[in-house]
Amino acid sequence: MDQLPWVLLGIRAAPKADLEASSAQLVYGTSLVLPGEFWPASTSEPSRRSATELESALRHLLPVPTQFHGTTHSHVPxxxxxxxxxxxxxxxxxxxxxxxxxxxxxxxxxxxxxxxxxxxxxxxxxxxxxxxxxxxxxxx
Missing domain, CATH: 2.30.30.140 (SH3 type barrels.)
Structure with missing residues (x-):
């Protein structure tokens, strides 16, 4: 359950090859701001501990490619x-x-x-x- 928000963020921010956009771009008209983009380059980096935890959590999450949007399969007995x-x-x-x-x-x-x-x-x-x-x- 702790990883569910990261999974949802990844699904919404991942670009879909067949749509040439992410889900967030289709809904909001712009890309989502990802956790690494929260800290501007001029300020200090987040604490090493939180960055390490974030990195280890995100390392285990892999994007799943999507395909075949809009195709329907009919059931023929x-x-x-x-x-x-x-x-x-x-x-x-x-x-x-x-x-x-x-x-x-x-x-x-x-x-x-x-x-x-x-x-x-x-x-x-x-x-x-x-x-x-x-x-x-x-x-x-």
């Missing part, structure tokens, strides 16, 4: 590739007591990111992110 019928998530906000999915609809063709479904007698391409497998006993 494994059974989606083998099912014959699927439910389609509605894009609009559902009213209370209304199912968020429509269907089931028959799968006509499977592509890498889209399924072609038979919806009300017409073929429609629907993204995998909106699909959920349907297990139907008696197909419509």
């Amino acid at each position: 494994r059974t989606l590739q083998s099912t014959d019928f699927v439910f389609v998530r509605r894009d609009r906000k559902p009213h209370p007591l209304v199912s968020p999915y429509e269907g089931p609809f028959k799968v006509v063709r499977r592509d890498e990111k889209y399924f072609t479904l038979l919806v009300r007698g017409k073929e429609e391409r629907v993204s995998l992110d909106r699909l959920k497998p349907a297990f139907v006993n008696n197909p419509p």
Whole structure:
């Protein structure tokens, strides 16, 4: 717990390679003042004991590089590739007591990111992110 403020300071002050800025620069518009910058060059240095303690505490903290900001990973059920019928998530906000999915609809063709479904007698391409497998006993 004693090291948590230093960890948070390091996270906020560390520049992110993909953003080309630190978190503090994005929030405050400027860099954070780090502990070594508190003492101007004209004044005496802090006591040797506190500098040694600070150095030993900071030596154990290593920055963790960040990557892949803004990417989202969608969950695609494994059974989606083998099912014959699927439910389609509605894009609009559902009213209370209304199912968020429509269907089931028959799968006509499977592509890498889209399924072609038979919806009300017409073929429609629907993204995998909106699909959920349907297990139907008696197909419509």
